[in-house]
């Protein structure tokens with residue numbers, strides 16, 4: 343272990359001790375090398391720590407200033423020195439946690455300069471620093487992304503801005519951030535359209551804005567091929583917040599958008615739990631839609647709060663919720679370039695540096711346990727067999743005749759009229775299946 347400068351309460355790497363352990367600084371379920379099916383837990387889950395909430399934030403909210411103990415964020419330091427300190431702290435954390443990946447926004451790792459050129463130079467400096475840390479620790483990059491929502495210039499959006507000068511500025515920033523991600527061997531590049539939407543329809547031309555967004559994404563894909571970046575381009579759905587309406591509303595909306603702009607073979611989704619909640623969906627719905635449409639890329643594992651209507655980004659703690667999502671992910675063949683990142687933040691009152699460890703250990707254990715339950719459900723066909731039986735008729739003659747266009751409305755009318763159709767209903771067995779899922783969640787070991 344290299345210099346233990348910041349997280350002195352954690353002296354060693356977090357280890358797996360098993361479900362019987364009472365050690366709060368040990369994994370009870372995440373056993374990186376345990377084989378589940380055809381891969382290890384580490385290979386299935388591909389955990390990534392999100393730089394911004396964990397290292398670039400200080401616990402401030404709309405009503406109050408920072409509360410967390412983060413010496414690398416203290417005011418007054420030279421911005422590049424401070425960014426280097428922050429990076430040392432981050433890599434110390436990744437290494438002690440045993441996280442194989444991290445992910446970042448450009449502005450999380452490097453300070454903005456007075457000009458765009460200066461910002462680029464700052465990013466380049468910190469990217470080279472990151473490359474050294476990555477080499478030393480073996481930690482890899484799950485994805486990079488550009489922050490095009492915090493600064494005043496992007497108040498009216500980036501790609502969907504009414505002014506093409508702002509589109510150009512955003513394009514330049516994404517180009518540079520893609521270069522950085524490529525340089526660091528990133529497995530994916532993410533676009534979350536934080537302000538790609540609108541606050542009021544009174545001043546908004548939706549048709550134009552969607553065409554702009556489509557062209558922006560085409561440029562991103564073209565550039566990816568130009569530089570030979572082999573990672574996946576991912577869009578992260580979110581229905582609103584910060585804008586009132588965001589175009590990347592949910593998985594199904596993005597699927598339609600990608601087809602309209604001829605991007606469906608090039609772009610996949612980074613699906614976040616809390617964003618599904620905001621869209622009025624269960625997380626498993628968002629994942630299942632993506633899996634069935636061949637669009638699953640990666641996930642941001644967090645959760646909302648049932649009483650609060652905003653993106654609270656808490657660390658995941660429901661094994662049941664995550665088991666259902668992992669079941670769909672495994673059904674689709676698991677992650678390819680994607681993984682599980684914790685786009686999750688501590689509560690404002692969790693002020694100790696070591697709270698970051700407890701949060702990630704808990705989240706990783708929840709995901710590991712969910713993986714075990716999901717894998718067993720899939721192996722046993724607990725849900726897939728029930729589904730197959732429920733739709734079995736569609737594999738028969740009538741189903742095939744309908745789907746393959748061999749019968750018309752009038753033909754079906756004639757068959758029903760002649761009494762050769764059996765429309766008697768069958769149970770959907772929801773409660774039986776809920777009990778079954780609960781048994782898998784209870785019994786993992």
Ligand code: XLS
Nearest residue numbers: 487534578614642653685
């Ligand atoms: C915000 C988003 C953001 C993205 C990356 O709600 O979740 O954190 O994951 O820009």
Ligand code: NI
Nearest residue numbers: 614616653655
């Ligand atoms: Ni979010």
Ligand code: NI
Nearest residue numbers: 578614642685
């Ligand atoms: Ni996110």
